[in-house]
Amino acid sequence: DVAKLYLGMDFGTSGARYAIIDKEGVIHSEGKRDYPLYLNGDAVDWVRSWKTTLFSLLEDIPVTLRSLVASISIDGTSATTLILDSKTGEALARPLLYNESCPDALPIVKSIAPLNHTVCSGSSTLCKLVSWWTSSDSSKESAVLMHQSDWLLWILHGKIGVSDYNNALKVGYDPELESYPPWLKSQPYSHVLPTIQAPGTIISTLKEDIRTKLGFPEDCVVCTGTTDSIAAFLAARATQPGKAVTSLGSTLAIKLLSTTRIEDARFGVYSHRLDDKWLVGGASNTGGAVLRQLFSDEQLENLSMQINPMEASSLDYYPLPAEGERFPIADPKMVPRLSPRPECDAAYLHGILESIARIEAKGYALLKDLGATEAEEVFTAGGGSKNDKWTKIRERVLGLPVSRALQTEAAYGAALLALKATEQG
Numbered sequence: 134d135v136a137k138l139y140l141g142m143d144f145g146t147s148g149a150r151y152a153i154i155d156k157e158g159v160i161h162s163e164g165k166r167d168y169p170l171y172l173n174g175d176a177v178d179w180v181r182s183w184k185t186t187l188f189s190l191l192e193d194i195p196v197t198l199r200s201l202v203a204s205i206s207i208d209g210t211s212a213t214t215l216i217l218d219s220k221t222g223e224a225l226a227r228p229l230l231y232n233e234s235c236p237d238a239l240p241i242v243k244s245i246a247p248l249n250h251t252v253c254s255g256s257s258t259l260c261k262l263v264s265w266w267t268s269s270d271s272s273k274e275s276a277v278l279m280h281q282s283d284w285l286l287w288i289l290h291g292k293i294g295v296s297d298y299n300n301a302l303k304v305g306y307d308p309e310l311e312s313y314p315p316w317l318k319s320q321p322y323s324h325v326l327p328t329i330q331a332p333g334t335i336i337s338t339l340k341e342d343i344r345t346k347l348g349f350p351e352d353c354v355v356c357t358g359t360t361d362s363i364a365a366f367l368a369a370r371a372t373q374p375g376k377a378v379t380s381l382g383s384t385l386a387i388k389l390l391s392t393t394r395i396e397d398a399r400f401g402v403y404s405h406r407l408d409d410k411w412l413v414g415g416a417s418n419t420g421g422a423v424l425r426q427l428f429s430d431e432q433l434e435n436l437s438m439q440i441n442p443m444e445a446s447s448l449d450y451y452p453l454p455a456e457g458e459r460f461p462i463a464d465p466k467m468v469p470r471l472s473p474r475p476e477c478d479a480a481y482l483h484g485i486l487e488s489i490a491r492i493e494a495k496g497y498a499l500l501k502d503l504g505a506t507e508a509e510e511v512f513t514a515g516g517g518s519k520n521d522k523w524t525k526i527r528e529r530v531l532g533l534p535v536s537r538a539l540q541t542e543a544a545y546g547a548a549l550l551a552l553k554a555t556e557q558g
């Protein structure tokens with residue numbers, strides 16, 4: 134049906150967006166909202182802020198398009214956790230944000246999880262759950278854990294306790310076994326864990342009161358979501374093994390679609406499941422933050438114009454904004470190397486851009502060494518993606534076709550999930 138549209142919403146770190154696409158992926162409408170600041174005593178009332186933002190975005194959608202929306206999905210920040218009463222839907226604690234750490238729970242989690250498991254980080258969802266479980270005196274029998282996107286989706290469909298295996302990785306779900314592992318199932322709080330579906334699976338129809346009030350169609354469905362960074366990867370439509378997305382923002386992050394799952398805690402490398410494939414990735418501390426310490430964005434543009442990208446720079450740097458690197462070299466004491474500095478600023482920038490490209494190449498080589506599918510083509514997202522000279526340098530250094538991703542908004546990736554869900558059934 135040509136007239137059908139698909140709605141994706143992204144609840145990111147700094148605000149929320151929506152994108153409405155048709156089945157060809159053409160965008161029909163987009164919008165953005167900042168999170169309103171509500172206070173609950175001294176604390177930010179995120180429950181109210183996110184819920185308000187959700188309905189603001191729905192109301193921002195032109196009425197004529199709302200009636201054509203066949204399916205809705207939402208992505209949220211990874212490891213942002215809510216614990217609710219499954220009977221009343223009321224929050225039993227304030228939401229714990231993606232970057233909040235629960236050091237009190239870490240030793241407990243480390244004592245039950247396998248060595249170096251993804252949950253063994255103070256900000257993991259499981260640490261948040263254990264911290265709540267061990268410290269809260271609220272009633273626990275009917276508690277249910279939901280990630281930010283599960284919770285927002287639940288407001289729309291009304292079936293409490295449903296999540297996806299991307300969000301659930303950091304609570305300990307095993308997407309290969311398609312189950313929580315035995316060491317987690319045997320914990321006294323295992324009943325709090327949500328039910329897991331593949332991202333982009335239909336959960337239910339949109340609640341009647343919402344759809345009639347806002348003018349969505351009767352058969353509009355709500356689907357499981359994913360995390361914001363996976364949604365941003367999906368936006369680039371790198372759907373074949375060997376296709377990769379490099380994000381050149383403040384840091385350099387690479388994500389590669391692989392037929393094999395790889396994990397290596399030394400380098401912070403792990404894999405998310407995407408249907409029958411694996412999304413493997415790693416993040417270096419190098420990237421645009423170093424460029425910003427040295428040059429304004431305007432200088433970057435002007436100096437880049439003077440660079441001949443076909444010529445190899447003889448300068449060998451390791452640009453870092455501070456001491457320490459994790460991927461593709463694991464060395465918390467690694468010192469930044471940005472000298473010798475040539476007199477010519479364009480030559481200096483050329484040396485830095487080329488050095489970052491070598492780190493990127495080393496990253497893809499490391500993923501291959503760890504057993505991932507070899508990278509074949511790289512799409513680029515982030516502030517560095519608009520630098521065509523850098524793209525050319527990277528093509529030469531990586532020995533691969535490199536281009537700017539056509540779409541990089543996570544909301545667009547979430548809309549693709551909504552589309553996928555309806556295509557499957």
Ligand code: ADP
Nearest residue numbers: 382383421422424425430433434515516517520
């Ligand atoms: P963030 O990770 O903070 O969201 P962005 O994706 O917005 O980052 O990218 C910002 C980064 O892009 C800055 O660190 C900046 O140095 C870099 N940048 C901006 N313009 C250029 C350019 N023309 N060439 C290379 N890097 C650039």
